[in-house]
Amino acid sequence: xxxxxxxxxxxxxxxxxxxxxxxxxxxxxxxxxxxxxxxxxxxxxxxxxxxxxxxxxxxxxxxxxxxxxxxxxxxxxxxxxxxxxxxxxxxxxxxxxxxxxxxxxxxxxxxxxxxxxxxxxxxxxxxxxxxxxxxxxxxxxxxxxxxxxxxxxxxxxxxxxxxxxxxxxxxxxxxxxxxxxxxxxxxxxxxxxxxxxxxxxxxxxxxxxxxxxxxxxxxxxxxxxxxxxxxxxxxxxxxxxxxxxxxxxxxxxxxxxxxxxxxxxxxxxxxxxxxxxxxxxxxxxxxxxxxxxxxxxxxxxxxxxxxxxxxxxxxxxxxxxxxxxxxxxxxx
Amino acid sequence: xxxxxxxxxxxxxxxxxxxxxxxxxxxxxxxxxxxxxxxxxxxxxxxxxxxxxxxxxxxxxxxxxxxxxxxxxxxxxxxxxxxxxxxxxxxxxxxxxxxxxxxxxxxxxxxxxxxxxxxxxxxxxxxxxxxxxxxxxxxxxxxxxxxxxxxxxxxxxxxxxxxxxxxxxxxxxxxxxxxxxxxxxxxxxxxxxxxxxxxxxxxxxxxxxxxxxxxxxxxxxxxxxxxxxxxxxxxxxxxxxxxxxxxxxxx
Numbered sequence: 333x334x335x336x337x338x339x340x341x342x343x344x345x346x347x348x349x350x351x352x353x354x355x356x357x358x359x360x361x362x363x364x365x366x367x368x369x370x371x372x373x374x375x376x377x378x379x380x381x382x383x384x385x386x387x388x389x390x391x392x393x394x395x396x397x398x399x400x401x402x403x404x405x406x407x408x409x410x411x412x413x414x415x416x417x418x419x420x421x422x423x424x425x426x427x428x429x430x431x432x433x434x435x436x437x438x439x440x441x442x443x444x445x446x447x448x449x450x451x452x453x454x455x456x457x458x459x460x461x462x463x464x465x466x467x468x469x470x471x472x473x474x475x476x477x478x479x480x481x482x483x484x485x486x487x488x489x490x491x492x493x494x495x496x497x498x499x500x501x502x503x504x505x506x507x508x509x510x511x512x513x514x515x516x517x518x519x520x521x522x523x524x525x526x527x528x529x530x531x532x533x534x535x536x537x538x539x540x541x542x543x544x545x546x547x548x549x550x551x552x553x554x555x556x557x558x559x560x561x562x563x564x565x566x567x568x569x570x571x572x573x574x575x576x577x578x579x580x581x582x583x584x585x586x587x588x589x590x591x592x593x594x595x596x597x598x599x600x601x602x603x604x605x606x607x608x609x610x611x612x613x614x615x616x617x618x619x620x621x622x623x624x625x626x627x628x629x630x631x632x633x634x635x636x637x638x639x640x641x642x643x644x645x646x647x648x649x650x651x652x653x654x655x656x657x658x659x660x661x662x663x664x
Numbered sequence: 665x666x667x668x669x670x671x672x673x674x675x676x677x678x679x680x681x682x683x684x685x686x687x688x689x690x691x692x693x694x695x696x697x698x699x700x701x702x703x704x705x706x707x708x709x710x711x712x713x714x715x716x717x718x719x720x721x722x723x724x725x726x727x728x729x730x731x732x733x734x735x736x737x738x739x740x741x742x743x744x745x746x747x748x749x750x751x752x753x754x755x756x757x758x759x760x761x762x763x764x765x766x767x768x769x770x771x772x773x774x775x776x777x778x779x780x781x782x783x784x785x786x787x788x789x790x791x792x793x794x795x796x797x798x799x800x801x802x803x804x805x806x807x808x809x810x811x812x813x814x815x816x817x818x819x820x821x822x823x824x825x826x827x828x829x830x831x832x833x834x835x836x837x838x839x840x841x842x843x844x845x846x847x848x849x850x851x852x853x854x855x856x857x858x859x860x861x862x863x864x865x866x867x868x869x870x871x872x873x874x875x876x877x878x879x880x881x882x883x884x885x886x887x888x889x890x891x892x893x894x895x896x897x898x899x900x901x902x903x904x905x906x907x908x909x910x911x912x913x914x915x
Binding site: 532535536537538539540541543544546547548550551552553554555556557610614615 | 739740741744752756757758759760761765769770772774780781782783785
């Protein structure tokens with residue numbers, strides 16, 4: 333019963349099932365779970381009202397979905413790390429590193445799937461290194477992944493000599509451009525990852541252990557849960573997803589870019605906070621940050637449509653992040 | 665006393681923290697189907713001793729035997745594998761998880777799909793309800809988060825978890841210290857049931873009435889030593905107080 337009703341219910345089964353609607357509205361957990369959905373609808377309604385013909389056109393909504401796909405995949409990894417009371421600041425550089433590895437394999441005329449695996453492998457290795465240093469050496473997540481941010485970005489520049497590689501492949505282009513039933517392929521891929529990750533977090537042993545480590549590492553350890561294994565897995569997954577997202581980024585741009593895309597890092601942290609995941613670990617949803625990703629993309633898309641310069645959009649995203657974090661803090 | 669009738673023995677266990685000799689050679693033993701109480705003032709070394717038995721601390725010297733076999737534990741997990749469960753004062757429940765998730769933490773019932781271990785939630789909830797039913801403490805739902813439970817309910821969950829896994833020795837550190845009278849009574853009833861099932865129970869308690877009511881054997885600790893051990897029927901509350909404060913001696 334608890335998986336059908338709302339995105340947050342799986343993490344607190346039955347907790348609010350006996351409450352009336354009015355009581356639910358006063359429950360802080362209800363708001364931290366649903367805040368993002370309300371905010372998303374608000375963004376759609378506001379921009380839809382200001383400029384319905386441009387913002388609500390099929391073409392534009394499709395654009396929002398395309399733009400959301402890659403961030404949505406990165407956000408899944410970020411959600412896992414934050415759920416263990418950590419953070420992964422290296423996701424954007426790992427994405428760049430993955431793209432550069434893809435490019436190198438591509439120039440050696442390896443098949444596309446090998447290039448893709450190369451990028452994913454590079455990302456996973458970087459993530460596993462993150463997890464090992466964090467858990468075995470017990471160094472703060474923030475510092476380790478900040479270091480990896482620089483290492484991965486530097487490695488990408490060294491390996492590529494700072495030059496982008498043009499990648500022309502009809503298969504990749506097809507994935508990036510085409511759609512089915514009005515939904516772009518890229519979004520199907522992202523959504524499949526989201527659904528699988530939800531399953532992983534709430535329906536597997538790994539997921540329970542992950543939340544236990546995030547919620548109370550001492551108790552988890554006392555029950556024999558290996559903190560090292562969970563941390564390594566979580567950062568490994570985050571790196572793997574960033575490496576996979578690199579392929580989609582290449583498909584979209586048509587080139588392997590060695591320049592880091594820092595906006596995607598800020599966006600991923602923003603979406604996790606906005607999506608109602610506790611920064612103290614132990615409480616998470618997968619769908620919340622996913623909706624938050626759509627929200628952030630819709631916000632910047634809408635601002636562009638009503639003619640706000642892109643410089644201001646950075647400011648707006650920053651405000652949304654801080655505002656949502658303080659709202660969530662108030663209700664807890 | 666033949667060694668085989670003992671579930672657990674500690675022989676001359678020593679443990680120091682820097683200059684502090686927390687245990688100066690403690691010797692105790694516990695039989696299956698009995699409650700063995702360890703009493704003593706704060707700082708007498710009770711908690712250090714049980715943490716050595718539970719694998720939290722490693723003794724500097726001395727020996728621990730289970731069913732006559734010498735064992736060493738490098739972690740609480742290895743003690744648990746050997747059949748020693750501990751109910752700590754801070755309970756070791758993850759507040760963000762549900763009751764059934766806590767009861768089955770790291771012992772989940774799963775269906776394996778390759779490397780992915782899928783939770784059998786229905787089965788675990790069902791068995792969780794059965795585990796809790798033994799204690800007869802009201803808990804609205806095994807699906808609720810541990811965060812919302814009262815002290816007595818948490819204690820019930822922690823005890824059920826310790827008992828539910830084929831353990832031989834259950835260590836209970838002040839199991840009713842934070843509980844009301846009614847919940848204390850229920851926990852004591854549960855301890856009697858555990859006893860009837862043949863478990864060896866090591867009970868640390870400051871409540872002498874409770875110790876006299878529940879235990880079969882009592883060890884008295886003072887300043888890192890075990891200064892007395894006797895059958896509960898052979899002693900009185902007054903004698904225990906005298907031993908603990910050091911105004912009386914007994915072999």
